[in-house]
Amino acid sequence: KNRNGCLQALGRPVLPRSPPRAPDGWSAMGRKAAGLRAGFSQMHWMRLSAGMDLTEGVGIADPDSPxxxxxxxxxxxxxxSRQDAWMVLRGRVYNVTAYLPYHPGSVADLMRGAGDDATSMFDEVHPWVNFDAMLEACCVGVLAADETLAQGESPKNKREVGAAPLLHVDEWQEFTVVSAQQASADSVLLNFRYAQGRRLPLLIGEHLQVRSMVKGRETIRAYTPVSSFKAAGNFGLLVRRVAKGALSPGLASLAPGAKVSMRGPRGSAVYGAYGSCRFRLPSRAHALGDSGVLQARCVLFASAGSGLAPALQLLRSIESLAAAGVAELPQLTLVHASSCAEEVPALLELLRLATALPNLALRFALPAAAAYQDTGVEAAEDVDRHASLAGSVASVEAAGGGAEWRAERLSRELLVQWSPPPAEDTLVLCCGPPAFEADVASWAAELGHATSNTHVF
Incomplete structure (x- = not known):
């Protein structure tokens, strides 16, 4: 094999390195080509890697060599991590850290396979690429014999009958419900089994598409996993039951053993591939004309309803990083708006996180008491709900956590009290109903937060 990927020396047909691209930059596979900085093309990489040695003295990984x-x-x-990224491709282990900025599909795409076997992901996206030649200088060894697929055997053939499938960006895969837990009065947490020991190839900001047949018609909705991006072997979806919803009533009533069709990831990765305090905002990249990466010291996350899902995913991921010994983490303020305490999804989990993370402040806006026009039983029950939340908050504060709630709607005035001061390194994230997102983005701008530092999921 020579370095341009041709196999003429072996008498095999010459294959193109990549599919033809349309004038607008979209490839034949439907994926957008990432803009590379000057000096970071594939040709530059081939020239650079010719003089590199990332193999730790092993040389080319020949399984038969002692x-x-x-x-x-x-x-x-x-x-x-972004600073130390290894991956497995067809049984060989590569240190791709130096290659990250040269990857045409973006750093985030390549980081989906970091720390894992990325063979199936590679074959799904660009099976025509000759990675053996392209990453030859990065090969640090081979996967141990008992963990390597047999020669020529694909992951799909190796997978045992009944084993969990792997996520595919375009093809629908069926995932099995392992458990269903009531997360609030109107939401359910569904836990699904994923390939054993493997992480879902999805970063903060990306979502899954979920499909179901409703009244004879295919219905597709987007759901964000609430698991840490480091969770392996399983993942969870938070499903809010909407009475007249097309998909959520059926999903929320699923029992363990049920199958759900999904595909992904879709959307733009915001966090998880750039560093423990670094976020990449598409709006920032568009406004400033740079990479869109922001080194954030403070993060304000405003959510409402099931918009809590990406916030919970971020908090759990931050907790995983803290548990792994990562010292540099942003200060987090989560502002969640809901009608009452019983409708806050995963309330107990949020309170647990407030205790576990000293850099997290929880703020709840719960206006349900003002929503009732009479003084009947409903209003009395609502007072009990607030009292229950107040007791939970008190226990969190006693344990060293930071939590606060107000019996009023989220407003500009309330956001002023809870928001960190506007600064170049302060980030505003928002997820919820469209009207809520529009209000929060408007209030944030009025408070002085730069629009380039604001991201709406």
């Missing part, structure tokens, strides 16, 4: 290093998946899992 000099070849055998690497376990446990060791691969330890290299999953």
């Amino acid at each position: 000099r070849c290093r055998r690497i376990s998946m446990a060791e691969v899992h330890r290299h999953q």
Whole structure:
């Protein structure tokens, strides 16, 4: 094999390195080509890698050579950061850290496979690429014999009957409900089984598409997993039951063992591939004409209803990073608007996170008492709900957590009290109903937060 990926020396047909691209930059596979900085093309990488040695003295990973290093998946899992990224491709282990800025599909896309076996993901996106030649200088060894697929055997063939499938960006896959838990008065947390020991290839800001047949018609809705992006072997979806919804009533009533069709990831990755305090905002990239990456010291996340899902995913991911010993983490303020305490999804989990994360402040706007026009039983029950939340908040504060609630609607005046001061390194995130998102974005701008530092999911 020569370095441009051709196989003439072996008498095999010459294959193109990439599919033809349309004039607007979209490839034949339907994926947008990421803009690369000057000096970071594939040709520049081939020239650079010719003089690199990332193999730790092993050389090309020949399984038959006594000099070849055998690497376990446990060791691969330890290299999953932007500063230290390893991945497995067809049984070979590559240190792709230096290659990240040269990847045409963006750093975020490549980071989906970091610390894991990325063979199936690679084959789904660009199976024509000759990675053996392109990453030859990055090969640090081969996967240990007991963890490597047989020669020529695909992951799909290797997978045992009944094993959980792998997520595919375009093809629908069926995932099994492992458990269903009541998360609030109107929402359910569905937990699904994923391939054992493997992480869902999805970062903060991306979502899954969920499909179901409703009254003979295909219905597709977007759902954001609430699991940490480091969770392996399973993931959870928060489903809010909407009485007249097309998909949510059926999803919310599923029992363990039920199958749900999904595909993804879709959307833009905001956090998880750039550093523990770094967020990439599409609006910032568009406004400033740069990468859109922001080093955030403070993060304000405003959510309402099921818009809490990406916030919960972010908090759990931050908790995972803290548990792994990451010291530099942003200060977080979560402002959640709901009608009453019973309708706050995963309230107990949020209060637990407030105790576990010293850099997290929880704020609840719960106006239900003002929504009732009479003084009947409903109003009395609502007071009980607020009292219950107040007791929970008090216990969190006693344990060192930071939580506060107000019996009023979220407003500009309330956001002034709860928002961190506007600054170049302060980020505003928002997810909820369209009217809520529009209000929060408007209030944030009025408070002095830069629109380029604001992201609406």
